[in-house]
Amino acid sequence: QVQLQESGPGLVKPSETLSLTCTVSGASISSKCWSWIRQPPGKGLEWIGYVCYSGNTNSNPSLKSRVTISLDTSKNQVSLKLTSVTAADTAFYYCARHADASFWSPFDYWGQGTLVTVSS
């Protein structure tokens, strides 16, 4: 059974860097693409970006150059870094697996999500 588990600080100060890790079990991260998606409490879903084992990566232009997504194959983990955070970055953050080995596919497995609050 494929499982994804996000982890990281639940509280980040404004202007600092949000760092999250998604640990994948039951599947190798080497065979698919992986995305991060966020959801402000009570609101809709926003795709942040993806990374594929091929090295292909892309992120939402709305987040400009603040996003870095990477893979650690030795630990079977996907990571997210979001720099210069503000209160607008407060949200539940989800990692999700693309169903195919392509980013042109839906998200078939999701982590439970982790709430990150940006506040001083």
Added chain:
Amino acid sequence: DIVMTQSPDSLAVSLGERATINCKSSQSVFYSPNNKNHLGWYQQKPGQPPKLLIYWASTRESGVPDRFSGSGSGTDFTLTISSLQAEDAAVYFCQQYLSTPHTFGQGTKLEIK
């Protein structure tokens, strides 16, 4: 960006009745080389992550009850729940995965009447 617009924002349906949710994309999400609509539907219950129900606009994910069906092509899509059960109360999202940024509809809240 492809904008996804769902309607209605919320609806209340009686148990056993049909529920219909619409999703319209600002550009076609049909991709000719693979002859597929890059459109998915997700269900989200409180405190849970979204769950994939339908992909390629009309293919039901494994384990999803057959009362859930998807239809449409190009820019107009529909999610239908043929006979509403209590456990179907949730928020439903459509999503396009044809181009980046991948985008979601604003969500439709389905309640039991």
